[in-house]
Amino acid sequence: MRAVITRALLLAAGLVALVFVATAGFLTYSHAVTTAAEADRRDAAVVAGVLAVSADPDAIRGTIARTAAGAGGRLSVVLRDGTRLGAGGGAPAASVDGAVVSVVPAAVPFPFFAVFLVVGVALVALGAAVWLGHRPFTPVLAALRELTTSVGRRVRLRGPRELEALAESIDEASSRTSQLLAKEREMIADVSHRLRTPLAALRLDADAVGAGPVADRIRSAVSTLGHDVDRIIQSLQPSEGEQAGTCDVASVVQTRMVFWSAHAADQGRMCEIDVGEPCWVPLAPDALGAVVDTLLENVFRHTPPAAPVGVSVVRHGGWVTLVVEDGGTGVADPSSALHRGSSGGGSTGLGLDIARAAAEATGGTIHLERGRLGGARVRLRFGEADSHHEPASPRAWRLWHGHP
Template sequence: MRRLLTRALVWSAALVGVLLVVGAGALLVWSAADRAASDDRHDVTTVAAVLAVTNDPDAVRGALARTAAGTEGRLAVHLPDGTTIGVGQGTGRLTSVSTVDGSRAAVEVSSPAPPGPGLPLHLTVLLLSALLALPAALLVGRRTLDPVLRALRVLADTASEIAHRDGNARIRVTGPPELTALATAINAAADRTERLLAKEREMIADVSHRLRTPLTALRLDADAIGEGPVADRIRSAVTALGHDVDRIIESLHPVSTAAATGTCDVAEVVKTRMGFWSAHAEDQGRPCEVDLPYEPTPVPLAPDALGAVVDALLENVFRHTPPRSALTVAVVRHAGWVTLAVEDGGPGVVDPERALHRGSSGGGSTGLGLDIARAAAEATGGTIHVERGRLGGARIRLRLGESDSHHEPAVPRAWRLWRGRA
């Protein structure tokens, strides 16, 4: 781009210089010719003034010698008696003048007049000025275009960085409005692409995590089968499938999430999902307590999104606590908020701060479950709390904003709390 602009500046400056030199040179030549013609007229007038006084040849010769045209041999006088004084070829300009005795004489000026001594110098100065002005014009043009070139360079480098290295890079361009508009369009396209990629990764991660629920059920059923080659093959297949799902989840980059739009009743969703998990709790000898309100508990989440949250929380309980550990699930509605709490009698969460980050877990899992729950809570303007529960283990408490309650989002949105044993 720099070479292209430099060539354009060179050609433009050269064209302007040629036009200026030709135009100014023509004006100089015309001015010199006009000045020479004026000098010739002055010389003719001088000779005519002498003829008006005397026709003496010597006096006329003296007058011719005192004029520039006469000195150059371009001036002649044709007297009435046919005498010619000076140099004349009869092809110059003839001017008729009156003599002292009333007769007519002719003054001849040969043309064209030679250029004055200053014309070549003036033309040389003009040409040198044009040659010196060319690099100066290039320098000024380059300095004027430097901001545009810098803006283009930043635009190209950032676009390349977005495409090949860092999808989070954005263009900050100051320059002409056209480049600013182009940078804004590229940034908008990059933002949209990032959102689409985040959505795709999130969908894959969430779908993969939802597979953990039936896998957990299969693992529990396989444990209940007993011993034998068939049971071993089933357990091996379930374990391999679980590892594959874990690798899919771990291969995805952490991204921010947003729960699906819609409305559901928290108590109804929990009641439906506990029909599945209660059976497995019974198989493991887990005490399982469910406390649901009779009143509606609507929240702005799709039923599938909230069902995935319940499955994620309970799957963590079954995965990270020993069999026969107690389990309670409670839903409470109060002051525009619906609270979903899941407690267990296991060892608890060692690092609550780390557990709430996608892709991080202190218990050997993917760490996606609590992140799904956090995203769902924050999508309603609520919060998530990791606490020590009354059963001695972890209590995960989701505070969900009730539908149409028009309350402000809680700040901070993802507050973490780990209290001592209750």
């Protein structure tokens, strides 16, 4: 913006300076021509004065020689008898008793020095005009810089009334966007808790129906519904960094494990829960609840009914670690398990991707390992809220070790 203003000021001031230089040059040259003509008239008047009192040729020649025009060979006198005194044959300048005084106009050189001086003054004035011209725009530029650096926060600026109105409009749009994002997060939480959790229970019941055409149709319908729900969650999942608010990981895990512990009891699974002390992370409770649900759903979906499951929460050094592990057979292809849309178990692969996005939104990491129960262990490290911690790198680890 500053460059645009500078170019506009240079163009405007340059045009003014050009007109000023041209006018000054013309006036300077016209003044020089007028001055030379006045000098010639004075010289002609001097010679005419001598002619008025004396017709002596010698006296007239002496007078001509003493004038500037005569010394330059541009002044002559033609007496009554036709005698020419002096040099030149210019236009008549005076006439006395039949004698005619003639002067050849002087060649006036163009006043380059004066013009160069005017040009110098014009350049200095041009620079001053640009510098002074920027001063009224200083509040405007400051307000624009404030606007460009106000992403993600309210815009408070003082400047031209139009820019203040623009800032208010941006604030309103930002507030409206935040409200829409909040509603979107609520929709995600609603889809996660109202659809995925009952769907997991329905899938478990479908598996218990047994064999037969009716059971196959039920399982197929449940599977199709599961894929549809996954696509809905994928389309509504907020991008990294959009989660808002904080939540207590221990409280969220305890709340969600009420549901999953009941399902574990129905299947005869051993379910270990160790949440420890309250620990807060910069995630919305619904977002973290969706993470817990997706990880537990993966366990119940891809492990035998008798396989144990364990959930624990540990707070350490500015980090909060959530661990979900099982006693199943583990992950067949851990190198691609964390890729969106990729899974070795016939699922959409969104579960671990949702968990990874949530962890990385707090500056944390996700680790896929073999757990103490013999199967897979998903370890999520969340950056603790209002706590300083070094950035975790790499952001996603895929570790898989065989049994010792």
